[in-house]
Amino acid sequence: MIDQQLGGSAWADLSGLELLKGHSTGKDLLLLIDPDCQVELGAAQVTALCDRRVGVGADGFVRVVRTSALPGAEGFAQAVPEAEWFMDHYLPDGSVAPVCGSALRLFAQVLDAQGLQPLADGEAVTVGTRWGARTVTRSGELWTVDMGPAHLLLPPQAAADPRAEGWDTLVELPGLAGYRAALSLSLSAPHTVVALAEESELEAVDLSGLQGTQDLDVVPRPEDGTSLSLVVPLGVEDTGGQEVGRARLRALKQGGGEDPSGGDGACAVAVALHEWEGAGAPQDYLLEVPGGSLGVHVGEDPWAPGATLLLTGPATITGRVVLA
16 A cells, blocks of 8 residues: 655645545545545546646545535435435546446445445445445455446437347447447446457557547437447356356546446446347356456346346555645
8 A cells, every 4th residue: 555645736725635545447536535524625626636647646536425414415315314425426527427336346445444334245335426325235355336227228310229239329439440330328327338249359449549439430429428338248158057248348438538447338238248148148247347357247137127237346445645
């Protein structure tokens, strides 16, 4: 674990504060433990702290706060009293982040490691987010997040009927010739999943310099933007009588660059693979992302009412930063 002291005028009014830093399969975050929400925090400060050149550097910023203390969350605190803690999560540009499985895993790890809510193996914590309550369960050294349901987006003027063809969108990818078929899904935010035939194609796609799918030719163009996941299926393995689908993926964040973790993208990929496999498809998937491996349980029918996706992966606290 690395201890570090940093000074900077952009966060001069935060002098003396200690931040934690950690990552979940390569997605790194800064975390401020502020149970009573006493620290005044603005978008400019978040942006400065997340900057990798002049700040600390991170893929996002999280305030660990009691739900009852967060302004505007009074109604949520009354409706979901079991959610004692709230994940106040921001993107590097200071905007509010969508639900992120990687961040939720690290959030639970911090609650446990800092003694805010110790969790034994098999125990769960309910965490408040701006997208509703999410449950995170300790699974040995891993964490399992209830990511909620998935839905087909059915975009207007779709290039094909996804219920009949398995795709609805065309995407032109830098490094590959022609357009590739994709399926549009929604979790807490829109996702577009492209299936590739070989791992060499996955490696040939050049995502460098892209700031999101707005830099790609997507037909039809998503009105509300989308994240992009590229997947190469690697077949199905029998692990002790249980079939597990395997795949490699890369993800491009909406409004950002390549995501080393792609937790939400992994869930979208698992649902898409299950849809493409058809009858008898595996209910569990092991997915290789640039930052490691993630497991996703989609169940027998991820589109069924009440169905939910379960994302399992690691989380690691890597250091502490004191702002000077």
